[in-house]
Amino acid sequence: MLTIMILILAWVICPIAGMAAAQYRPDSSTAQSTGSVVGAVWLMGAYVKPAPLKVFKNRDFCGRTVPNESLIVNRDGGVQNTVIILRSMNHEIMAQPASIVLDNRNCAFSPRIQVAPLGSELRLKNSDPILHAVHARLGRETLFNVGLPRWREVTKSLTRSGLIKIDCDVLHTWMSAAIVVTASPYHAVTDQHGRFAVERLPAGDYEIEAWHEKLGSRKRRFVVSENAQTSIDIVYASNP
Helix, strand or coil, X not given: CXXXXXXXXXXXXXXXXXXXXXXXXXXXXXXXXXXXXXXXXXXXXXXXXXXXXXXXXXXXXXCCEECCCCCCECCCCEECXXXXXEEECCCCCCCCCCEEEEEEECCEEECCEEEEXXXXXXXXXXXXXXXXXXXXXXXXXXXXXXXXXCCCCEEEECCCCEEEEEEECCCEXXXXXXXXXXXXXXXXXXXXXXXXXXXXXXXXXXXXXXXXXXXXXXXXXXXXXXXXXXEEEEEEXXXX
C-alpha cells in the first residue's frame, strides 16, 4: 500500500530573462511588467498504481470495476490533476467568472479535477444512459444535490471560494470529483506529464498553492520578474 508523506522536498525557482514574450505575446502596455510561471509536480520514490474500484450498481453498463484515478503518475514521476493557484501579494486582481462543465461519462465524473474562478457557472450534465446524481459539499455543508437522468441539465453558480467535493448519491460509491473555486485569475491543473503554465502575471510577489486530492496542499512565496519566466518544480515523496 502506498503511504504518502505530505512534503514538498524542493521548490526550484529560476527566473529566465527574455523568454516571456515568446511564451504569451503580451500587448505593448504590459510587455515590460508581466512574467510567466511554468513548472511541474513530481512524485519521488515508489509509485503503486491504485487498484481499480469495485462497482456495486449498474454493472451491466459500468462493468465490475472502474479505474481508480485518485493518483495518476506517469513513467517519469509527473503527477496529473494537481491544482495550481497563484495569488498576488501586491495586486488586487479578481478573476473573471467563466463557464465550466461537469459531465457524468462512463460511470465517472469528467473532468475529475477542475479549478474555477469565483462566480463561474457550472453546467451539470449526464452522458450515460443511467441515472446519476451530483452531491456537492463545501466542507460538511451541502451546496446542492441534483439528480441527473440523461435528458436533464442543470446550471449552478459557484459563489463561494474553497474546495468543493462531489459524490454520486445513487449508490455509485466509486464516483468522486473536486472543483477548487478561487478568486485568483491565475491558476492551472497539471496535465498528463505533471506540467503547468500560468502566463501574463504582473511582476511582484506571489504565493503559490499546490493541491492534490491524495498528496495534500502546500504553499510557498516567490517572485515574478518583469519580462521573465519563472520555473517551479514541486516534489512530493512517497514511501511503499
